[in-house]
Amino acid sequence: MYLYLYDNFLRSRKYDSLLSTIETRLTDFGIAGKIIRLQHLTNAESVINEEIRRGASTIVIVGDDKTFGSVLSKAAVCDVPFGFLPVGADNSIAKVLGIPVGLEACDVLSRRRKVKLDVGWFNNRYFVSRLHIPPSDITVEYDEQFKVSSTKGKIELVVCNLQPYTWKSRKSQDIVVHPQDGKLEAFLRPVVGKGIIKEKYDEPSIFPFEEMVVTSRKPFVVEADGKESKETKITIKLAKKRIEMIVGRERKF
Amino acid sequence: MFQKSTPPPMDTEYHAPTSPDNDDVETVVGPSVHVEGDFASEGNILVKGSVSGNVKTSKLLTVEKGAQILANVRAGSAHISGNIKGSVKVEDRIELTSSAQILGDITCSILVVEPGALVQGKVMMNGVSIAGGEEDGSQRSAVRTRRSSKQEDQEEQA
Numbered sequence: 001m002y003l004y005l006y007d008n009f010l011r012s013r014k015y016d017s018l019l020s021t022i023e024t025r026l027t028d029f030g031i032a033g034k035i036i037r038l039q040h041l042t043n044a045e046s047v048i049n050e051e052i053r054r055g056a057s058t059i060v061i062v063g064d065d066k067t068f069g070s071v072l073s074k075a076a077v078c079d080v081p082f083g084f085l086p087v088g089a090d091n092s093i094a095k096v097l098g099i100p101v102g103l104e105a106c107d108v109l110s111r112r113r114k115v116k117l118d119v120g121w122f123n124n125r126y127f128v129s130r131l132h133i134p135p136s137d138i139t140v141e142y143d144e145q146f147k148v149s150s151t152k153g154k155i156e157l158v159v160c161n162l163q164p165y166t167w168k169s170r171k172s173q174d175i176v177v178h179p180q181d182g183k184l185e186a187f188l189r190p191v192v193g194k195g196i197i198k199e200k201y202d203e204p205s206i207f208p209f210e211e212m213v214v215t216s217r218k219p220f221v222v223e224a225d226g227k228e229s230k231e232t233k234i235t236i237k238l239a240k241k242r243i244e245m246i247v248g249r250e251r252k253f
Numbered sequence: 254m255f256q257k258s259t260p261p262p263m264d265t266e267y268h269a270p271t272s273p274d275n276d277d278v279e280t281v282v283g284p285s286v287h288v289e290g291d292f293a294s295e296g297n298i299l300v301k302g303s304v305s306g307n308v309k310t311s312k313l314l315t316v317e318k319g320a321q322i323l324a325n326v327r328a329g330s331a332h333i334s335g336n337i338k339g340s341v342k343v344e345d346r347i348e349l350t351s352s353a354q355i356l357g358d359i360t361c362s363i364l365v366v367e368p369g370a371l372v373q374g375k376v377m378m379n380g381v382s383i384a385g386g387e388e389d390g391s392q393r394s395a396v397r398t399r400r401s402s403k404q405e406d407q408e409e410q411a
Contacts, residue, residue, distance in 0.1 A: 146290030146306060190285045203301065205283035208294065 002026075002033030003048070003056040004085075005071060007063030008040065015087060021103055022062075022085060029110040033060075038067070045074040052080055058246075060109065064088040069129040069225035076119050076126040076242050083109045083246040093129055096162050098248025108248040115251070116241035120161045120184055120224075122234050127224035128243075131236065133157040135191045135199060136220035141213045142186075148205065150190035156201065157214065158187040159236055162253075183208040184238050212236045280310075284319070298328075300335065307339075314343075318352045325357075340374070 010019060026032045034056070036047060048059055060083035061071050068084060075082070086094035086101045094101055099108050120127040135154040141147045149155075161184055188205040212235070214220075219230040279296025282288055286302040293309040300314070303321040308314065314328035320335035330345040333353040341347065343361040351369030358374040366372075 146288050146292045148286060148288050150285055151287055151302075152285045188283065188286060190283065192285060202285045203283045204281065205286045205302070206279070206281040208279055208296070 001055050002031050002058045002060055002083075003051045004033055004035045004060045004062055005044070005047070005067075006035055006037045007067040008038055010063065010087060011037070018087060018102060019062075022087075022106060025103060025106040026109075029106060031058075031106075031110055033058075038063075038071070043074065044071045045078065048075050048078045048080070052078065056080065058083055060085055062087060064090040065093050065129055066090065066226055068093050069127070070227075072119070072128040072243060073126050073225040073227070076128070076239070081112075081114055081244040081246060085109065093162055096252045097245065098251030100248070109246055112246055113249065114244055115247045117243045117245045118161065118184075119239045119242040120159060120236060121239045122222070122224065122236045123231065125224060125227075126239065126242070127159075128161060129225055130161065131157075131159040131222065131224040133214065133223075134221055136216055137218065138214050138216045138220060140186070140188065141215075142207055142209045143211050148188060148207070150188075152190050152192050152202070154191040156189045156191065158189075159212070160185045160187065183210060184212075184236065186212060186236075209236075210238050282320070311344075316353075318350075 006019075009015075023032065034051070036051075038044065038047075048056075051059070058081050059075065059078070061068055062085045064086065072082065084094060084097060084099055085105045086099055088101075091101050094105070099105050120131060122131060133156065135156045137153065138155055138157065139147060139149055140155075140157065186207045186209055188207070189201045189203075191199045192202045193200040213233065214236070215233045217232075219232050222229050222231050222234060280294040280298045282298075282300045282302045282304060284301040288302070288304045288306065290306045291309070292298075292304055292306055295311065297313045298308065298310045298315070300308070300316045300320045300322060303323070305323045307324045307326070308322055309327045310329065312329045314326065314331045316322060316331070316333045316335040316337065318334040322335070322337045323339065325339040326337060326341045326343075328341075328343050331341065331343045331347045332350070333341075333347065333355065334350040335352070336354045336356075338356045340357045341355060341359045341361075343359070345361070346363040346365065347359065347361045348365040349355070349367060349370035349372070351367045353367075353370040355370075355372045355374065358377065359372065360377045360379075362379050364376065364378060
């Protein structure tokens with residue numbers, strides 16, 4: 001049995017026609033199922049566990065990157081295959097997974113091509129898309145082998161899991177960073193000064209890693225899949241092959 | 254004007270991948286970043302800042318102008334425009350641009366040196382097979398610095 005988790009923003013009228021077309025297509029494929037609309041305070045993990053107990057065999061997330069991240073960060077512990085129907089503008093993860101946005105995603109879902117995905121883990125929490133530390137006085141140690149620090153003070157840190165990153169160089173050609181299998185990618189941007197409106201950043205550093213320890217004397221903000229917390233020390237690891245995901249043939253890994 | 258001066262999310266500075274044919278760099282040490290400790294990567298490495306520790310990759314190592322490595326280096330191939338203080342072992346091809354400075358021995362198969370590059374140390378190249386040579390092919394040294402070439406010119410003129 002399929003369970004469809006709809007994001008709250010899909011209540012908007014502009015998605016009505018697309019959703020009804022998707023639901024018709026899913027019925028045609030014989031994979032229609034129960035629909036649950038997620039609210040702000042819905043605990044995805046408990047909802048999914050309850051539905052698995054009632055017989056759900058595949059959980060399908062319907063929404064955008066934010067929905068994908070917020071559901072899977074809680075539900076990564078659930079032992080069930082996941083699907084994704086991307087709807088809306090902000091859908092970069094779907095591209096990485098090889099899932100087209102809109103109606104065509106139903107075709108990918110019906111083919112059930114399953115792949116086990118790696119998930120980021122820090123301080124007993126999972127993150128799927130990205131972890132962000134705003135500019136702070138942090139020291140970063142990678143794989144217990146080398147330490148990275150800024151010669152100019154504060155550093156901003158972003159850890160990417162699924163999405164490839166491209167940075168447009170002003171001087172030379174673009175640099176494309178592809179997520180490696182079995183690794184996380186960390187982007188460090190030292191703050192080099194303060195402009196009139198915002199901080200000025202230096203060019204970023206990029207390090208693939210399996211384990212990273214971020215420490216600071218003062219508490220720093222950590223934002224993972226949209227949730228914020230304050231920490232003084234975090235260990236970021238890769239939980240390998242954690243989530244079973246239905247993906248498209250055009251996936252980028 | 255009175256808005257909170259929080260920095261924009263990083264992806265505003267970056268753009269979606271455009272062409273898969275671009276150079277794939279997996280590790281970048283930025284210009285104002287200092288790395289301390291042994292540093293290994295399975296992919297290409299681009300160094301723009303400073304590294305105090307051994308650097309190892311089986312692929313391309315690029316050291317940009319102004320960058321500095323203070324330890325031994327091992328790479329599949331290398332393009333050096335910055336400074337290295339330590340031995341450099343490259344399996345395939347090493348290119349030294351006019352701003353490169355190496356204080357240490359170089360081992361490689363192919364050596365490309367632009368005028369102005371500074372090397373102080375032995376250069377050992379694999380594949381030399383000159384019969385009756387003083388040294389074994391793999392141990393042949395070919396050190397040439399700016400100073401020594403100047404001295405040779407002066408000797409020729411005399």
